[in-house]
Amino acid sequence: MAGGIKKFVVGSFDDEAVLFPAVKNVRKAGYKIHDVYTPFPIHGLDHAMGLRETSLHTAGFIFAATGTTTALSCISWIFTKDWPLNIGGKPNFALPAWIPITFELTVLFSAVGMVLTFCYLCQLSPFIKKHHFHARATDDLFVMAIECTDKTNDAELQSFLEKAGAKEVNVQVAETGWWIGRYDKEQKLYREEKGY
Amino acid sequence: MNHQFELPSNYKKWTWGLIGAGAIALLYGIIMFHPFAAPAAHGHGGAHEAADTGTRFWAVLLQNSVFWLLVVNAAMFFICVTTMAMGAWQVALRRVPEAISSVVPILGIVTFLVLMGIVLFGRTDIFHWLDADAVKHDKILNGKSGFLNPTFFTIWSAISIFMWWFLGKKMRTLSLESDKNGQMDYATGKKWIFKNTVWASLYCVFFGLSVASTIPWLWLMSIDAHWFSTMYSWYTFASSFVSGMSLIAIFIVYLKNKGQLEFVTEEHLHDVGKFMFAFSVFWTYLWFSQYMLIWYSNQPEETKYFIERIGTAQKSGPYHALFFVNLAMNFLCPLLILMKRGAKRNWTLLTIMAVLIIVGHWIDFYQMVMPGTVKSHPSFGIFEIGMPMLFIGLIMLGVGKYLTKNSLLMKNHPFLKESIIHHT
Helix, strand or coil, X not given: CCXXXXXEEEEEECCHHHHHHHHHHHHHCCCEEEEEECCCCCCCHHHHHCCCCCCHHHHHHHHHHHXXXXXXXXXXXXXXXXXXXXXXXXXXXXXXXXXXXHHHHHHHHHHHHXXXXXXXXXXCCXXXXXXXXXXXXXXXXXXXXXXXXXXXXXXXXXXXXXXXXXXXXXXXXXXXXXXXXXXXXXXXXXXXXXXX | CCCCCCCCHHHHHHHHHHHHHHHHHHHHHHHHHCCCCCCCCCCCCCCCCCCCHHHHHHHHXXXXXXXXXXXXXXXXXXXXXXXXXXXXXXXXXXXXXXHHHCCHHHXXXXXXXXXXXXXXXXXXXXXHHHCHHHHHHCHHHHHCCCCCCHXXXXXXXXXXXXXXXXXXXXXXXXXXXXXXXXCCCHHHHHHHHHHHHHHHHHHHHHHHHHHHHHHHXXXXXXXXXXXXXXXXXXXXXXXXXXXXXXXXXXHHHHHHHCCCCCCCCHHHHHHHHHHHHHHHHHHHHHHHHHXXXXXXXXXHHHHXXXXXXXXXXXXXXXXXXXXXXXXXXXXXXXXXXHCCHHHHCCHHHHHHHHHHHHHHHHHHHHHHHHHHHCCCCCXXXXXXXXXXXXXXXXXXXXXXXXXXHCXXXXXCCCCHHHHHCCCC
């Protein structure tokens, strides 16, 4: 439950063409963007937000190398030490025959490993809950959460966001980390939202 | 910005230098190797007998002409595939593969002359199935004679080269015509794109019938006339396509260095690099599939191909080292070096890798042709070095001509804007 409780100014946009310059201006003004939640992946938004390159592919490489090593060491131990078999008069150390299995295990390890790493990086897991700044971020709104520090002037920031084109601006005090809980039991529906 | 390219004097100097050096090597080959004399009887050339130098002459010419022709032809395949997939990213750089594919008629004629030379001079040392007497008595050759005979060989080779030229020419004409008129409106643009798609799909269908199946069977696999592999054509295609992408990358980097192709960014280079990476892996997949199935089933008539190259457990063959260097150059290096995103976006590194891949696949073709022709007497001298110089010179000549004659930007292509803002 790392993170702690912080104060945010949240602006919701309904157009990505408005969102991009807004992100740029907010950063230029020196505010700290906590995150931007969008209904679908937006090309280039990570660059605009100044996020660092993901390390997911490095993790993928490590998982893949683990898979290759696991396959090769396991098969070679079984076929040369543990239980040597004469198959079609081939040598016990029959590398070409092992390549497909090695390849499969490499792919399996990297695929499963990367999915799990991705879930970990996004803090996605069953029975884990995170604060949602706006329920419609999964539907049709682009939601930008800006972290407030001691020096941030809320009112100024709110009018700044409105000027940048936000349809809805509010202040939220929220837990940034995760906690144990379930969305399906505690979720409000859209149609109960104000203004739906 | 003016998209008209003028050839620097250095480029011309290199072009004519390479062609000159190649022509001298060719002359040297004609004088020294007696290529027009009757070949030594096939099948009797044991290890103790010196190889017929005429064999070497025709084998080297066959290897180089087929390799470079398939490489430049792959550039048009790239255009057609991206056109059919409605790919917009290639528009900013499309004149480069177009220029490369414009060399197809030149190299096509050269290749056809070489093939006809082999047939007319009865080089049974290159294509054993040319020997009418042997075909009569040989069950396997006889069984294949409906396909492997001089008449069909000549006709189908001619049709293939003509169709590559004709369909490619159509694509290039469509592209050049778009430069003459102004911006297309929606209806004309749609019609023009549809026309492109139709011709591109015709090209691809014919490409499948020729490069991806029959042509490698006829031109290369029939050297080992008793042997056959269902992977062979795809394997050859993968070789030529990955080299073609590398050649495109080299010309893009060259033009970019000369301050041209202003809309081509590292985003476009990244995509070209992805093709180089992906098709290197694809080539390995086919290489390995062919190798493993033959290794596994261990049938004498199939393993013969690899025994000629690698040798046996007791005695390694003369191509042993080359065979595995080939794998390292064309698989391990691209896999490990081009895997990282940064490597595909690095102009210098991608150029080095492109050169490495082209050299690697040239070696691949070398080990496809040589073991079946010059047998266990591989040689590497002035002639083997001179021939690729001649063909590279010819490619540079044709590409230079196309690039200077036409604008480097398809300024009226409906997808141009999408290509300019391309982002990976």
